[in-house]
Amino acid sequence: MNKEQTDLYGSLKKIFGFNQFKGLQEDVVNSVLENKNTFVIMPTGGGKSLCYQLPALMKEGTAIVVSPLIALMKNQVDAIRGISEQHGIAHVLNSSLNKSEVTQVKSDIEEGITKLLYVAPESLIKEEYVDFLRKQKISFVAIDEAHCISEWGHDFRPEYRNLRNIIKQIDNVPIIGLTATATEKVQEDILKTLGMTDANVFKASFNRANLFYEVRPKTKDVEKDIIRFIKQRIGKSGIIYCLSRKKVEEIAQVLQVNGINAVPYHAGLDAKTRVKHQDMFLMEDCDVVVATIAFGMGIDKPDVRYVIHHDIPKSLESYYQETGRAGRDGGEGYCLTFYSYKDIEKLEKFMANKPVAEQEVGHALLQEVVGYAETSMNRRKYLLHYFGEEFDEVNGEGADMDDNMRNPKKKHEAKDEVVTLLSVIKDTNEMYKPKEIVNTIIGKENALLNSHKTNEQPYFGIGKAKDNHYWMALIRQVLVVDLIKKEIEQYGVLKITPEGEEFLKNPTSFMMTENHVYETSDDGTIITNEKSAGGGVDDKLVTMLKDLRKTVGKRLGVPPFAVFQDPSLDDMALKYPITLDELAKVHGVGEGKAKKYGKDFVALIAKYVEENDVMRPDDLIVKSTGVNSGLKLYIIQNTDRKLPLEDIARSKGLEMPELIKEMEAIVFSGTKLNIDYAVDDLLDEDQQEEIHEYFMEAETDKIQDALDEFDGDYDDEELRLMRIKFTSEIAN
Template identity: 55%
Template sequence: MDIEKSLFDNLQEFFGFDTFKGDQEAIITNVLNKKDTFVIMPTGGGKSICYQLPALMSQGTAIVISPLIALMKNQVDQLRAFGGSDSIAHFLNSSLTKSDIARVKDDVVSGKTKLLYVAPESLGKEDNIQFLRNITVSFVAVDEAHCISEWGHDFRPEYRKIRQVINGIGAGIPIIALTATATPKVQSDIRKNLQMNDATLFKSSFNRTNLYYEVRPKRDVVKEIVRFIRNNAGKTGIVYCLSRKKVEEIAEVLNINGIKALPYHAGLDAKVRAETQDKFLMEDVEVIVATIAFGMGIDKPDVRFVIHHDIPKSMEGYYQETGRAGRDGGEGVCVAFYSEKDIEKLTKFMKDKPVAEREIGTQILKEVIDYSESAVCRRKQILHYFGESFDETGCNNMCDNCRSTRTYLDAEAPILQVLGFIKEQGDKFDDHHVINVLMGQNNQPVSSYKHDTHPLFGAGKEQGVIYWKSVIRQAELADFIKKDIDHYGLLILTESGSKYLLNPYPMKFVLNKPFEAGESSGTAMGLVNPNDSALDTALLQLLKDLRKKIAKQKSLPPFVIFQDPSLDEMCTHYPITIDELKQIHGVGSGKAVKFGAPFAELIRKYVDDNGIDRPQDLVIKSTANRSALKVSIIQNIDRKIGLDDIASSKGISYEDMLREVESIVNSGTKLNISYFVDEMIDQDRQDEVYEYFLSADIDTVKSALDELGEADYTYEEIQLMRIKFMSELGN
């Protein structure tokens, strides 16, 4: 049989795909050739097909070991839909009745079942071992294989018995181990424990280019989360919390604020958890608020955001949880809230654990702290953790650190001090000890090694702790030093570090910012206080209904009247006069006069009916200088001077110029830029874009570009046409 032809035929027949992703074809061929296979592939990379397709093509039944009932159910449902038969895939776990188990075993024995999903606890039961000895097992797939390692973020002791059980079922059964997250240490543990040192390794890049990473200080965290989700209305997302209590609390606050959310944690009834999962998949709810019990193996491609209310316990956990966003390659925003109080809580959780386990937990947690506090590209840090080198220019500003203004330090001298100390003293000290020496902190470990008399003692006090944390973190990212996680995170001088000591050269490092993060002030039930700038969702709905009604009367798209950010701001400031409306961002004098009266009247009535205490001041958004720039731009456009020439004369970029013009138009000032547009875009293309905005539900430049095609239009052309459209119809 031509394996390649058969592979593609089966891929098309069972899954409806024409091509394989990445290493899928090579992995499947390896499994079909009965070879042990080790797959490290990020979430969304298509791991499941790597064992599902060869199972469907092989004689006998593949055993898939999976840690979660929810994951099994999800995959079995999908396979039954693909295969057109309920017998093609089954699971054996504690949720089944005796009659269910008998039916499953009958289907397996009769050869109808190609994949049998088993929890590791069920696999080890003597009656299941006896049963599996008497069937043809094509291979064993160990999904979420990182659960084997105590260095992994989701260690499960039952996973360490898998090899022993497989040996008890039969000799020579091939294994495919799969995980989305594995540091070099975890990889080594998996190979060793499953006795698959000769397995072919397939390792994909961990870089998820479409994900945006951000870490925020944990202040007013609930209000921040509500605001974020309201600003992303209509998008689905997950909010992760460490405790069940916090899950319930946040879910309640979101619902009270008009966001459809459900809680998910291990303390809920299995039936409730299954229903919650189905509602999320079917988009009956927008947001799931969950502990880490939710999400493993959930194949929802269009999760648009993942928020961590609490910083996770490990980088593996963080990577896997954020990896649930944007699996379809589309937008995926990952925001984590960080505070030192969270770290204190996590440290307290570990204090009653055995010493070895506590030490491992401490080292894993230190990586999360370094990641959160560092000003270096987030993506570079994540990939470094998984043993992958990355040039941060490839981040394309897809993290908060790359987008922010950064302060740099001349790193050559401090690197030499740190590397020299490690070389001289040996690989016996962690980063805290080295920093304590440099800062002149005479604690017991420092004095016991007589480092209080070392020439470097106190030499770095003037620069401060943040400075030295920045240096050591980036020396590690530059591969000059590495942390020995097996031995309490001791710093080891690498070959590259030794070379740098011999032949130093100038380097620039980014200085970490002070991370002043206070704990959330708690969550008040009910609508978040409007004076604190969170949205009054009841008013927002009334304003949207009014906007829709006026838009219909005037035969205009709703966004031409007022855009969503303007309505949002009305819901925090409650303007009740035309003059107050003029101060709302994106309204301005023209729009306030043309459309404002019914909105001001509606808000005034709403405020009176609900006894709302309005903020006394409406913040004026523009400074005097920016106002002067706007006046000058309006005057130059009236004189029909090209926008590129105006930009040049004002010393700003063409992109910034378009943003200024857009801001003027959004505020209600009518500008005639036809003279410039006519030079840039021919009439037929103008008509096409105009037609799009007339009928569009979404008015963004990106949505227009997606619809009309990047091959035919540039971003600036669409932006220009949108400005012309808004000016002519809205002002």
């Protein structure tokens, strides 16, 4: 054993104060010390940075660390300086430095003081730096967050693509690539682009056994759910991720108004505020950071107790990395995600302007996210399978740590359906992606299938007794047990594995887990086939309230839904309001409706509460930030002025469907809105009368039912506006 090897444990103890390496660290450090190209795939919190810091401090010369984030570099430089007498032992070289600071950095490198030089890829491209570094003794180059190299990675950065050429210009030194998220496709791409296919590859397990995974349907009460969740964990640290800056600001405000110590964090804030908010979180001056994905890369806070996704991320890599910020100390880590398919559709719209190849990648990654959110199998198994790791859902570490395992869904025998699925994949020559396979099985024609004459085959429509959701769910479950696989090169095409061939020859039992059904009603509420996770609606009370609604409707000569809509009754059966003030805060009610119809309802609920000893929740009144009340007032004033609806929408930065949704919320909660002028522009008197009569007679005011009834005579917008006019006149 050479001297460097003997020194290894001594250096570990002396520099970092550890007696023991963690996981694969020792093997990786040895590989770097032996000047081998090295590729490390290690989950967040696995101790990646030590893999290059220790050898850099032990070897002669300066190690260059390429990292995408200034905050991350700063944290690491501070940490290294903290364990050494030499201030210049670690430096950052990026756009934040002034001239004299750059001179100091260069001088420390020349004198052999600097062991670790952190650079952003943008800085490394600069000719003056390349010329300077070429003359220095460089020990190796570490590329952190290496998935940024791959266009299949969730955080692709074009400037990373050129790193290999720049490193060659500086010196032909070994490279160590590190990433916390890499599927097989990303790994291949990184190794090829860096020209290090000969690298020693080290891959740690991605299982974080202490994390609990839960996915809840995202309803209009999502803010209430989040507040309730946090208030049960007062004093614990958490991160809430949102996709847009606007949503970050909104949620942070709502939390603050409701007595939760929260700060926002996104790229739109100035650098000073970002640093201040980050430090507040690290120093425990605030409990919650509400952030876009800009937050958290390299944030080394070990005791984050929960990570909430208000919006679903664009890929399972992002999801894994963001949830991985919880429980890094091995203690409790709760990962709660709110899911609505509408969010997926929004993300797909964002991709519409991108190049076709990029759209393909984006859609494929999104479908994996949908699969994870909607699956009813062990979430940990699903997630680890995505990263190419097998997991034993019975005896594996953390096997019961997710909502699906705590509340198992029903299973049924699906041996015959698996045979059907595998046969169709085989009969169509293994050339289709899941969507086309499903279309073939249920007999839904499209141009692609017709061009291959698939629609003329005897198996076309063989499984149409079940719907597309069923077959999609089956494909996901069959993928995870490796009877089929997705082809990496033709991203997403399904191929049968040898195990799948065996299954076709000798079919055995296949117990399929029944999937969650996440459907959305007209007003955006998710209807799910499970109880809401925040405590169930009282079904017995709902039935009584519906009977009362019918009676009140009859007495006043209006349809029942004009009194209160279904979601309002559900909310009453969750909150048990027993005064008109409490009723006014129920979803979709408001003061006007409470006064007009509420007396009988609160009387019934008060009696029910007393007779059944119901414990009424007292924490369900969420204070609003007043943002929406300003918008509400604006809409009321400007419809009174008969301003065209398009102009109202444009001036508030809303799309037409969003404005209509806001107007629905106003009239459903009992405020009159006069939009006759807008409806008159769209529909003549006879048409209005026809729709008015329909709503008077209808069992429900669901727009889908009205669309079916009129069979294309009226579109969604016309019916929604007419429903607003109807509700305003009849119900308010």
